[in-house]
Amino acid sequence: MEKFILAFLVGGGICLIGQLLMDLLRLTPAHTTVSLVVAGAVLGGLGLYEPLIKFAGAGASVPISSFGNALVQGAITESERTGLIGILTGIFEVTSAGISAALIFSFMAALIFKPKG
Amino acid sequence: MLKGHQSWVFNSRPAVLACGTVGGPFEAQGPLAEDFDILHDDMWLGQESFEKAERKMLEEACEKAVEKAGQKGADVNFHLSGDLMNQIISSSFAARTLGIPYLGLFGACSTAMESLALAAQLVDSGAARMALASTSSHNGSAEKQFRYPTEYGAQKPPTAQWTVTGAGAALLGAGEEGPRVTSATIGRVVDMGLSDPFNMGAAMAPAAVDTLKAHARDLEVDLFSYDLIATGDLGRVGHEIAKDLIEEKKLPFPKERFMDCGLLIYDKTQPVHAGASGCACSAVVTFGHLINRMKRGELKKILAVATGALLSPLSYQQKESIPCIAYAVSIEI
Numbered sequence: 001m002e003k004f005i006l007a008f009l010v011g012g013g014i015c016l017i018g019q020l021l022m023d024l025l026r027l028t029p030a031h032t033t034v035s036l037v038v039a040g041a042v043l044g045g046l047g048l049y050e051p052l053i054k055f056a057g058a059g060a061s062v063p064i065s066s067f068g069n070a071l072v073q074g075a076i077t078e079s080e081r082t083g084l085i086g087i088l089t090g091i092f093e094v095t096s097a098g099i100s101a102a103l104i105f106s107f108m109a110a111l112i113f114k115p116k117g
Numbered sequence: 118m119l120k121g122h123q124s125w126v127f128n129s130r131p132a133v134l135a136c137g138t139v140g141g142p143f144e145a146q147g148p149l150a151e152d153f154d155i156l157h158d159d160m161w162l163g164q165e166s167f168e169k170a171e172r173k174m175l176e177e178a179c180e181k182a183v184e185k186a187g188q189k190g191a192d193v194n195f196h197l198s199g200d201l202m203n204q205i206i207s208s209s210f211a212a213r214t215l216g217i218p219y220l221g222l223f224g225a226c227s228t229a230m231e232s233l234a235l236a237a238q239l240v241d242s243g244a245a246r247m248a249l250a251s252t253s254s255h256n257g258s259a260e261k262q263f264r265y266p267t268e269y270g271a272q273k274p275p276t277a278q279w280t281v282t283g284a285g286a287a288l289l290g291a292g293e294e295g296p297r298v299t300s301a302t303i304g305r306v307v308d309m310g311l312s313d314p315f316n317m318g319a320a321m322a323p324a325a326v327d328t329l330k331a332h333a334r335d336l337e338v339d340l341f342s343y344d345l346i347a348t349g350d351l352g353r354v355g356h357e358i359a360k361d362l363i364e365e366k367k368l369p370f371p372k373e374r375f376m377d378c379g380l381l382i383y384d385k386t387q388p389v390h391a392g393a394s395g396c397a398c399s400a401v402v403t404f405g406h407l408i409n410r411m412k413r414g415e416l417k418k419i420l421a422v423a424t425g426a427l428l429s430p431l432s433y434q435q436k437e438s439i440p441c442i443a444y445a446v447s448i449e450i
Contacts, residue, residue, distance in 0.1 A: 022272065026313070029271045 007059030010052065014063040033064055040068030045076075070094040118241075121335025124302040131240040132292030133448065134188070134247070137181030138405035139174040140397075141282030143256070147383045152405035153283075154181045160257060160282060167257035168202060171284070175200070175211040175253035178284035182249065186288045193217045193288065194245040197236050199228035200253050200396055201280075202262065207253050217249060226321075226350050227304070227425030228252040229285060229400035230444035234301035236289045237446070246290060253284035254395030263314060263430055276316040278352045279389035281382060285400025287408075295450065296411050300336055302445040304328035306427065312438045314428060318355025318379070318391055321424040324441035325351060326362040328422055332445045333368060340370040344416040347407060349399035349423035349443070350379035352392030378402035378421075399423040403448075411450045418449045 014036065021032045040063075043049040049069035052060040060066060071091050078090020092099060120126045138153045145156040155177055162170040175198070183190050196215060198208035199222035212219035224231035232250035239245035257267060259280040265271040289298060307327050311320040325348045333340055340346065351359055356377045363370050378399045379392035403421045410416045422445045428437070 023274070029265070029269075 003057055006056045009059065010056030011059035011063055014060070014065055036063065036065045037068040037071075040065030041072045042068075044069030044072035067095060067098070070098075120300070121331075121337075123305070123331055124300060124335035125234070125238055125241075126300045126336065127237050127241040127298055129241045129291070130297040130299055130449075131237045131289045132294070133296040133298065133408060134288045134290050134292055135182050135184075135186035136288070136404035136408050137178040137183075137185065137284075137286045138401045139178045139181070139284045140401060141174075141256070143279075143387070144281060144283055144382065144401070147387060149382050149402065149406045152409050153401065154178075154185075154405070160255075167255050167261065168206065171200070171202070171207045171253050171255035171258050171282075172210045174255070174282075174284040175207050175251060175286075176214050178253070178286040179211065179215055179249060179251050182251075182286040182288045186290075188247065188288065190215055190217055193247045193249050195220060195236070195239055196249045196251065197222055197232040198249075198251045199223050199232060201225060201259050207255075208251070211251075211253075223427075224423075224442060224444065225425035225427055226254070226394060226396050226398060227423040227442050227444050228396045229349070229403060230301075230421055230423035230446045231425075233287055233289075233298065233421075233446050234303065234444055236287070237298040237301060240289050240291070247288060248290070249286060249288050251284065251286035252396040252400045254280055254282070254397040256280045256282045256395070259395055263428075263433075273390060274315050275390050276313075276318070276352075276354050277390045278317060278350065278379060278392050278394035279383070280395035281393050281397040281401065283395075283397035283401045285397060285404040287404050296408055296448050297450065298446060299449050300332075300447045302328055302332035302335060304331070304443040304445070306440045306442050308438050308440040310438045312433070312436060314426075314433055314439070316354060317394060317426045317439065318350070318352035319358055320355075320439040321349075321426055321441040321443070322351055322355040322358040322362060325349075325355075325359050325422050325424045325443040326366065328443035328445050329363065329370070330366060330368055332420070340368070340420075343371065343418050343420045343447070344374060345407065345419045346370065346375050347381075347399075347403065347419065347421050348375075348377045348379075349421075349425070350392070350394040351377045351424060352379045352390075352394065354391050355424075356380060356392075381406065408448070411448065416450075418447065420445055420447045
């Protein structure tokens with residue numbers, strides 16, 4: 001039960017930050033998303049995001065900030081293995097499944113439904 | 118004839134020969150559904166795009182107005198029209214179909230009264246026997262151009278307004294009976310520095326009040342002589358601000374008869390946040406609902422003050438504030 005509560009509080013907290021960015025700082029939805037991705041990447045780079053995932057589970061791994069962390073983790077891991085070039089080749093290592101799925105599924109949806117609004 | 122600094126009095130009292138109003142499915146669920154000539158149950162009107170659907174509604178409104186007046190399009194001298202799309206494509210493309218000599222206007226949501234004032238001036242001065250004033254807007258096409266594409270599903274704050282899907286047209290000419298256009302006041306562009314396109318009502322309210330004040334001053338008219346003063350699309354937020362501003366300027370006005378078309382067209386159960394907006398808002402409410410009420414004898418003299426926010430998506434992206442305008446037209450029966 002404790003796991004669920006922690007996931008709810010941390011995940012909800014990240015979403016609350018996003019809502020405040022839109023309502024108070026008047027950020028557009030795109031800027032809000034990008035801000036959270038960058039924040040996740042910075043935290044990941046400082047080694048703080050992985051402990052957050054350990055602490056809150058899906059509460060930290062599901063929000064978009066986790067995507068920033070995943071980009072950085074991929075780059076770090078690959079650069080340790082192959083050197084500087086690994087920063088470039090590793091950046092989409094962890095996230096490639098998510099990006100490919102987004103591309104493929106949105107393409108399939110566009111074939112079936114009318115994509116223009 | 119010029120009266121005061123920025124107003125016209127139409128001594129020949131051009132008659133509103135007939136009006137045509139068209140609405141979409143959401144408008145059909147509203148309290149003014151009865152006042153539309155044509156209602157569509159499909160946002161697309163069977164067309165390939167929202168833009169084409171908007172154009173079709175505008176054509177229908179114009180054709181309906183001409184038909185109801187028992188006239189032929191070929192006998193109408195001029196067609197004055199405008200809309201919200203880039204390069205006013207809805208109006209120009211509809212004018213291509215109609216074939217009436219055409220003057221394209223841009224006054225954003227104030228176009229209904231901008232076109233009506235100019236059409237009345239043309240008829241009154243003898244420059245036209247019959248002139249058609251029209252405008253249109255479409256929720257889907259306006260959202261796409263000014264905010265986000267609808268399928269993007271972006272959140273909206275409570276101050277945001279709902280663009281009306283519809284079109285309205287009024288045919289003016291010499292006539293013995295029916296509502297008459299008696300005067301008009303051309304507004305100044307007013308910009309109080311607001312830059313939030315999700316709060317247009319607040320941006321437009323000062324323009325509405327500026328025009329209202331000029332109208333009272335130029336025509337030396339007591340605003341209490343109007344049975345109804347209807348602003349275009351200030352919505353809940355803008356309407357309250359407008360009332361406060363008028364009181365601040367110590368301009369006596371009939372508060373209980375001061376309304377907003379953006380608050381009339383939808384009822385409280387429809388999720389439109391602060392109310393309605395769009396060119397069609399003041400057009401369908403004035404040319405449909407209010408003219409019908411005048412014909413039923415419920416209103417004798419009204420002042421329609423259509424308000425427009427003259428921003429573009431580019432000016433918004435470059436973080437410019439929103440210049441606004443309002444045109445006031447008095448109609449009597």
